[in-house]
Amino acid sequence: MALEPAITDMEQLKSRAEVAALLAWNASAVTEAKLDRDQLIVWLDRTALRDACLVLKNDPQLQYNALADVTCVDWYPREPRFEVVYQLFSTTKKKYLRLKVRLSGVDANIDSLTPIWPGANFFEREVFDLFGVRFDEHPNLVRIMMPEDWEGHPLRKDYPVEGYR
Amino acid sequence: MAHMTPTPVLDPSQDQTMVLNMGPQHPSTHGVLRLLLEVDGETIVRIMPDIGYLHTGIEKTCEAKFYQQVVPMTDRIDYLCPMTNNLAYCLAVEKLLGMEIPPRGQWLRVLLNELTRINSHLVWLGTHAMDIGAMTVFLYCFREREDVLRLFEAVSGQRMMTSYFRIGGVALEPPLGWFDRVKKFLARFPGNIDEYENLLTNNPIFVNRLKGVAYLSAEDAVALCATGPTLRASGVDVDLRRDLPYTGYENFQFKVPTSTVGDVYARYLVRVAELRESQKICTQALEGMPEGPSKADAPKVVLPDREKMKTQMEALIYHFKIVTEGFTVPEGEVYMPIESPRGEMGYYVVSDGTAKPYRVHMRSPSFANLQSLRTMCEGRLIADVVAAIGSIDIVLGDCDR
Numbered sequence: 302m303a304l305e306p307a308i309t310d311m312e313q314l315k316s317r318a319e320v321a322a323l324l325a326w327n328a329s330a331v332t333e334a335k336l337d338r339d340q341l342i343v344w345l346d347r348t349a350l351r352d353a354c355l356v357l358k359n360d361p362q363l364q365y366n367a368l369a370d371v372t373c374v375d376w377y378p379r380e381p382r383f384e385v386v387y388q389l390f391s392t393t394k395k396k397y398l399r400l401k402v403r404l405s406g407v408d409a410n411i412d413s414l415t416p417i418w419p420g421a422n423f424f425e426r427e428v429f430d431l432f433g434v435r436f437d438e439h440p441n442l443v444r445i446m447m448p449e450d451w452e453g454h455p456l457r458k459d460y461p462v463e464g465y466r
Numbered sequence: 467m468a469h470m471t472p473t474p475v476l477d478p479s480q481d482q483t484m485v486l487n488m489g490p491q492h493p494s495t496h497g498v499l500r501l502l503l504e505v506d507g508e509t510i511v512r513i514m515p516d517i518g519y520l521h522t523g524i525e526k527t528c529e530a531k532f533y534q535q536v537v538p539m540t541d542r543i544d545y546l547c548p549m550t551n552n553l554a555y556c557l558a559v560e561k562l563l564g565m566e567i568p569p570r571g572q573w574l575r576v577l578l579n580e581l582t583r584i585n586s587h588l589v590w591l592g593t594h595a596m597d598i599g600a601m602t603v604f605l606y607c608f609r610e611r612e613d614v615l616r617l618f619e620a621v622s623g624q625r626m627m628t629s630y631f632r633i634g635g636v637a638l639e640p641p642l643g644w645f646d647r648v649k650k651f652l653a654r655f656p657g658n659i660d661e662y663e664n665l666l667t668n669n670p671i672f673v674n675r676l677k678g679v680a681y682l683s684a685e686d687a688v689a690l691c692a693t694g695p696t697l698r699a700s701g702v703d704v705d706l707r708r709d710l711p712y713t714g715y716e717n718f719q720f721k722v723p724t725s726t727v728g729d730v731y732a733r734y735l736v737r738v739a740e741l742r743e744s745q746k747i748c749t750q751a752l753e754g755m756p757e758g759p760s761k762a763d764a765p766k767v768v769l770p771d772r773e774k775m776k777t778q779m780e781a782l783i784y785h786f787k788i789v790t791e792g793f794t795v796p797e798g799e800v801y802m803p804i805e806s807p808r809g810e811m812g813y814y815v816v817s818d819g820t821a822k823p824y825r826v827h828m829r830s831p832s833f834a835n836l837q838s839l840r841t842m843c844e845g846r847l848i849a850d851v852v853a854a855i856g857s858i859d860i861v862l863g864d865c866d867r
Contacts, residue, residue, distance in 0.1 A: 304564035304796060337798050338561055367688050369803065370829040374816055386814065388801055388829070392688060392702050395709035399801060420691025420837050427833075431525075446521040446866060455526055462530045 307337035317341055318362055319398050326356045332403075342399045350387075350402055351412045357389060357398065358417065365389040365398055368414060371424035373432045377458040381405040383434055387414070410435035413442075431456035483511050486848070490519050494597040494852045497862030499836075505848060513843050513851070515836050520866035528826035532792030533559055534633055534769075536826060541627040543828055544864035546589050549575075549582040549618075550806040552631035555826075557712055558802035558813040559633045562795050565764060569756040571635040572714035577648070577751035578621070578630065579713075580744040584655070585614040586807035586859075587741050594734070594856035595666060598675050603665050610658050613651050620644055634768035635761030649752055655745050663738060676731040680842035680854035683728060690841060691834040694809020695740065696858050699733040701726035706805040717754070718747050730857040737859070740807075767793045792821030801829075808832055808859050832858075832865040 314320045314334045319341060323331050330349030335342045345353050357365040369388040376382050383404040390397055402411055413436035414421040425436045426445040433454035436442055444451065453460055483506045490498035498519035504512040524543060528536045540555045541548040553575055560567065567575075592607030615625040621640045622630040630637050666672050682692065687700040697704060705722040707715045723739035725732035761768050769788055770781035787793075797819040803812040809831030816825040835858045842854045 307798070338564070338800055340799075340801065342799075368691055369810060370801070370812055370814065370827075372814055372827040372829070374825045386827075388803075388812065388814075390810075392697075392704050395704070397710075397801065397803070418691065419689050420834065423833060423837050424691075444518075446518040448518075455523055460526075462526055 304338070307335055309333070309335045314341075319343065319357065319365075322356060322360050322363060323353055326353070340397070340399060342401060344401045344403065347402050347404060347411055350400070351414060351417065353400070354387075354389070354414060354417055364391045364393045365396075367392050368418040368421055368424075369397065371414070371421060371428060373428045373434055373456070375432060375456065375458045377406070383409050383432060385411060385428065385434060404434060409433060410437055412437050413439040415439055430454070433457065482506055488851070490516075495855060496593060496860050499855070499860065499862055499865075501839075501851065503848065503851065508847050510843050510846055510848065510851065513840050515839060517833075517836070517862070517865055520862050522867070524867045525826055525828065528823055530822065532821050533795060533823060534788065534792065536823065537632060538627065538629045540828075541629055542863065543830065543867055544806065544808070544811070544832070544861050545626055546586040546861055547582045547807050548626060548628045549578050549630060550586075550804065550811055551828075552629060553579055553713065554802055554804045554806070554811050554813045555815070556631045556633050557804065558800045558815040559795065559823075560762075561800045561802060562798055562815060562817050563633075563764075563767065564796075565634060565762050565767065567635055567713070567762050568759050569714065570758045571760040571762070573751050573755050574636050574640070574760055575631060575713045576715060576718065577748055577755075578618075578636075580747045580751070581614055581617060581648070583744045583807045584741060584748075585611055585618075587737050587744075588614070590737065590807075590856075590859045591662060591741075594859075595672070597852050597856045598672055600666065600669070600672060603662055606658070606662060606665075610655065617644070617648055617651065620647065632761075632768070634764055635759075639760055645752060645755070648748070652745055652748050652752070656742065659738065659741050659745075666734075667738075673731065675849075675853055676734060676857075677729060679730045679850045680846065680857060681729050682838055682842055684726075686841050687728070687838065690838040692809070692838045692858075693831045693834055694805070694807070694859075695733055695736045696835050696838065697809065698722065698724045699736045700728040706803055706810060710803070712802075712804055718750050720747050730853050733857040794819060794821050795823075803829070806831055808861065808864065809835060828867055830864045830867060832860045832862070833867075836860060836865060 320334050330346045333344035357363050367390045369390040372386050374384045381403040385402045387400040428434050429442050430444040430446050483504050486503040486505050489495040489500040500516040502514040524539050540551040543551050588607040588611040592604035595603035618628050619625045622628040682700050684701045687697050703724050720743045723736045725736055765784045770785050774781040775785045795817040799816040801814045803810050812829035814827040818824040843851050
């Protein structure tokens with residue numbers, strides 16, 4: 302099985318119901334989309350994330366009613382350095398969708414998804430703990446893995462693998 | 467850890483509640499889970515899980531290793547189902563590489579993956595029953611688990627940290643006579659499940675402690691990101707083996723046990739039914755085991771056989787290159803979810819085109835399931851917390867990573 306090149310052309314990706322629904326809702330919210338190795342990725346504007354999730358959740362054709370995962374990738378020293386990654390899942394259609402939001406290192410904060418999925422709580426705390434991305438309106442944004450007096454955010458790329466000596 | 471210092475929710479002048487610390491060293495928290503229970507008499511007002519005691523920074527460590535060196539790290543995340551973790555990681559990297567595994571490799575993976583599920587569920591059943599007070603079941607379960615661990619040892623040389631699945635297939639062909647041993651075990655195993663069920667399913671003490679306890683509705687389960695048997699016992703029919711088949715699961719016939727009751731007893735019934743289904747899948751895998759190679763034909767990624775490496779110059783060169791320089795993986799990213807014994811185990815691997823992963827993230831089912839504990843336990847008695855923890859089958863290594 303040879304690798305097929307990823308599709309990034311928005312016109313081609315409009316045939317996917319997820320992209321079409323998001324574009325119909327607010328075309329300026331979708332900054333980029335990509336179909337890579339059969340997995341669809343949609344980049345969203347930071348302010349649009351929560352509403353976009355509601356659109357995807359309530360659309361009767363899509364029914365992305367569950368949040369599978371929240372994580373983050375640090376592209377330091379590139380700016381915007383953070384990419385917060387959301388995996389949405391539909392328990393009825395059995396499909397995954399990946400949403401991504403780019404955040405700069407200067408003001409790395411984004412709306413929390415806990416009002417939609419209370420289960421986002423721990424995932425967002427983990428991203429906050431290990432990357433230092435802040436989630437607005439999160440009910441309890443404190444460290445979850447590291448001790449509370451820990452300095453720094455270990456999964457950032459400028460944090461050495463063996464820690465500061 | 468230690469960041470969830472409880473803040474009083476009630477007016478201190480009323481002085482009605484107290485905070486009870488449960489764990490991290492507590493036999494029924496299944497590892498080092500610390501729970502802060504705010505109790506009003508025997509009733510739970512608030513429950514605050516405190517985790518992170520086993521955080522070892524595996525995700526960070528992975529970024530400094532070659533792709534193939536990450537496999538042994540994945541064993542150590544969830545020590546009850548090492549093969550499932552191996553599999554999820556290998557599938558993610560294979561997807562990044564665009565690599566196809568020959569049928570025999572896939573069927574071996576299914577067989578071992580289901581044996582791992584049996585292993586994990588046996589530990590769950592034994593410890594869960596012991597939490598409730600049934601000591602005998604624990605001994606029975608560990609007797610069968612020992613058999614499974616011996617099978618793992620025979621095939622991989624290790625009882626627990628197997629690292630048997632490699633990128634591109636499996637490490638070695640199983641030794642001579644191994645399939646017969648598995649067959650014998652599988653023939654005996656349904657009788658063993660009957661034995662456990664005789665002791666528990668209709669036992670009035672067990673049933674009374676479990677029925678109606680720690681209820682979780684279907685809406686709550688989805689909203690709280692519950693997965694696996696916890697989700698299925700609440701009536702949401704999701705099993706990734708059937709819904710998004712990987713590594714050849716589409717060739718197997720099996721039922722996905724569900725229940726709409728949503729209490730601890732329902733979760734117990736779902737998992738015991740899963741034990742029986744796993745036994746059936748294993749039997750099908752044994753009967754239909756295809757002949758042929760068990761590794762992909764990709765000399766730049768898969769280590770050559772020992773024999774070839776010792777006799778052929780080319781194989782030796784590839785071996786040397788893979789071990790010292792690793793292999794490069796084309797740029798891209800993959801999220802690979804599979805059904806572990808505890809639920810959706812997802813590996814999110816990002817490649818920047820080098821020989822080391824740019825980012826490896828494990829979406830672990832225990833971490834997700836832990837969040838539903840609050841909904842399950844609040845307003846109930848302290849004794850029910852023990853039953854609820856057992857019912858979500860938490861593994862703290864998986865939770866903290």
